[in-house]
Amino acid sequence: MATVAFIGLGIMGAPMAANLVAAGHEVIGVNRSRPAVDRLVERGGRGGDSLAVAVAAADVVVTMLPDAPDVSGVALGEAGLYAAARPGTLHLDCSTIAPEVSRRLAEAGAARGLDVLDAPVSGGESGAVDGTLSIMVGGPADAVARARPLLEAMGKTVVHVGPAGAGQTVKAANQLIVAGTIQLVAEALVFLTAHGVDREAACRVLAGGLAGSAILDRKAAGMLAHDFTPGFRVDLHHKDLGIVTAAAREAGVPVPLGAHVAQLMAAVRARGHGDLDHTALLLLVEELAGHSPGHSDS
Amino acid sequence: MATVAFIGLGIMGAPMAANLVAAGHEVIGVNRSRPAVDRLVERGGRGGDSLAVAVAAADVVVTMLPDAPDVSGVALGEAGLYAAARPGTLHLDCSTIAPEVSRRLAEAGAARGLDVLDAPVSGGESGAVDGTLSIMVGGPADAVARARPLLEAMGKTVVHVGPAGAGQTVKAANQLIVAGTIQLVAEALVFLTAHGVDREAACRVLAGGLAGSAILDRKAAGMLAHDFTPGFRVDLHHKDLGIVTAAAREAGVPVPLGAHVAQLMAAVRARGHGDLDHTALLLLVEELAGHSPGHSDS
Amino acid sequence: MATVAFIGLGIMGAPMAANLVAAGHEVIGVNRSRPAVDRLVERGGRGGDSLAVAVAAADVVVTMLPDAPDVSGVALGEAGLYAAARPGTLHLDCSTIAPEVSRRLAEAGAARGLDVLDAPVSGGESGAVDGTLSIMVGGPADAVARARPLLEAMGKTVVHVGPAGAGQTVKAANQLIVAGTIQLVAEALVFLTAHGVDREAACRVLAGGLAGSAILDRKAAGMLAHDFTPGFRVDLHHKDLGIVTAAAREAGVPVPLGAHVAQLMAAVRARGHGDLDHTALLLLVEELAGHSPGHSDS
């Protein structure tokens, strides 16, 4: 069993850390605000006095942070992770950031004798709680082998997809598909509403055929109920679509539907819905279809 | 057990008819070309001498035809289904056609004392063979109750979604989602190729998270192998996207991603790929990304 | 000089008829509501007692009507144009309708010994008033030669573009470009607003370079002032974009940006702005950008 410093106990990080505790690891929680640490302690974890102390005590450091500047700040700062960690420490970054940032972190870590993996996750809060996340891992094979027991405590589908940054690349592709699928389901729902069809019945039959998807299975009920409690926030998905369109541009490949839905997500955010679940794309489609803002589907 | 005239023994119709035989029904096959009828006879069905004779002998008539003119021709012609059928006969139209055509057929059938249901299906050839289709049914509840044993012999998810035409409306929504999802997966694959990521590994992890879908489960392997044997042909999906965009226009609802992928499907067809599986959207995305036409991914 | 029955004295038709009067023709006005006829009489025209009487007295019949059913109704009805007109009469249809409807009218007219031309116009109300319309003419060359003096009384750029229906095809292309250009200008304006740039100065410099267009010249001021008095209504442009996307589909050519802006125009209409000028696409872009509905740019 490993000693794990877990940095970032938010909607996703908290249950992931709890699953590491449940798997028998010693987990030291580090978080900007204290209550999240206290809740981890209640679940059997420990509280870290400071990032540097927690990291120095750890075999493995997991980071689960909102954006690239957060991860870079934690990793590269003067009193940061890479300065404080003992050589041989494994850094498992589960944040979703640009592939090139992950590659830079891997180089910086290697220069200090650390193993660094990018290991972003998909599956949402429920997947984090249930330990059924998909985890897409980039980095050297031996580090992946070393990380696997921890990863399998947090996820069900753990796949090594390539060298440093490859995990982020696959996560970017994941975010393109997820946003697009939400939008397609939203268009279908508004289309069905306009034609007076029973949408719950329709969702059941759609889910059973070639239109079936994790979005229909896990998100359609919330969409039908107009419940946009995150889950995964529009602001973060907007950030991720910026990563994927930029990475596509760099690689010289068009992603027409991806770029299209990125514009729609930007519109959802511009309309003030950045804190809602990403399924709030439905609100935008309803507005485009002329439904009044106060419209209720329930 | 019912006596069923089954009209249209193509890629989908043949295995659906065979499943009705397997469920114990007496099935009279009618098809433009004879070999398909012979194959049904080998499976335990009967051959129909003519459409009129087959229909006159039947309790239930199933039609599984490519497009609205085919169905209207069979149903409304002078020696056609509605002229030949005994009052009380149930017409189960499993074709994918415009909702308004289904509504007109339902009226014409009712005028002759027939029960008419629109019951388009989703799930592809494999779903038809395995009897695991999703079937979206529109029409009166009592007729649906009467049809249910037959429908459940052909499909796993059978849902009554509303009055006449509602099945087609849901099928239109289904086709919007399916085309869009194929396109999203195609963009993701080309994006991953451009970044040098192991695409098979990536597909496994994508399928396990929120990006997961029936398309990833059933179609990604063929896409990776560049095997575009239909399955469901581009020509037919192009036709269906014409139905969904027209029906959205009539209802006054925008379907931005749906209309976008309809243009891309039109381009696949214009480039001469109408006879390939609809996953040939991948070919278009590869061409947009500058891959040479002879490019092989295997 | 010709005797002209002019059917349809709306925003466009009234000044076009007045220009025919000014050119010395005898013009008999026919309109659903009387005041428009009275205004033409004040300008030197005559009022028609009935369509049939007016047509029977005319050498040339001009129709300027909202949509295909209006034109077909007037032309093909029992007491309609083609029944009442003397053989040899020229029917000049300036309405914007589907090319195939124009082709059918040309055939029906020819069967009765009439010359039929499709001659839709572009240039808006100001072009109609000033007699500076662009007119795109489809039909036989001799009929175009015969019509030219009348067409040149109404427009500045009169071009024979091909056989029956070709005028409508070019008009469809025109409407695709016009809608798209309005949308591009709208996006540019919202982009400039968000960056705090002086938009009037920007429009001046944009109009002078490669971004220059008739839309920037004639419509930007109204857009900046949020004055959406038609001009050309959203409802009609929405209808026209239905024609162009359907005609593209029939011809097997994708029109990706055209189909995209058709969805946006549909959304403007769905949001209740069908009676505003088509530049109300700006309202939609502002809403997508999160500007409040009551937002004023003046």
Added chain:
Amino acid sequence: MATVAFIGLGIMGAPMAANLVAAGHEVIGVNRSRPAVDRLVERGGRGGDSLAVAVAAADVVVTMLPDAPDVSGVALGEAGLYAAARPGTLHLDCSTIAPEVSRRLAEAGAARGLDVLDAPVSGGESGAVDGTLSIMVGGPADAVARARPLLEAMGKTVVHVGPAGAGQTVKAANQLIVAGTIQLVAEALVFLTAHGVDREAACRVLAGGLAGSAILDRKAAGMLAHDFTPGFRVDLHHKDLGIVTAAAREAGVPVPLGAHVAQLMAAVRARGHGDLDHTALLLLVEELAGHSPGHSDS
């Protein structure tokens, strides 16, 4: 009359510098390769021995370079423009780069006592030769007043649109509109071809109505002739669309058609047409419509 160091004598820069010579200014040309300098000397300019020497001798320095790193390299390098220029020198950057880079340059220049203006241009090679460019100027009013005689020697429409960076913001909007308009015209042309319409006649009538634009006036003939000699290269317009979509993202405004055409331009580039004129968007639309690559429209 001013002494002007002109840095960057490419397709656009060479005729712009020549127009400054013609207006009576002393122009010292600086360019990576010598022949362009020699051609300027033939026109009455002088050759610069080095950037530093040329700049030190100048009242005004004009830069006309491909991309932000070029401008930053020239301006901020150790032996660069800002190090070599005398206090009070005016730096007129006519390159098209991101607004934020222009703002940073303005700050860096101000810190050394220089006046810096961003003054990107529109109008293409012909506008540069004829001195009819549109020039969109950002920076302090007094510097703009000082620069005006030089700007008016190069352009016809010179507009001060706001503070530092505002010129670039307007240029970004310009590039969005230009790319979109080319694409709309390309779609119209392919649509007209598919319907067998005379495209030259059609272009004449389209140019005269509300669809009229500088693109139709100046570029349609080349498009009809399939002559894609630049003019303005796809590679550069692709770069510019990256600037506009990024700037829109930062400002939180969606630009749906802009983002769409950015994907299409990326596809033209990915297909190996980066060195062609940006009207090569037509090639892509033709390919989407199934025209063979060797297809000739002439």
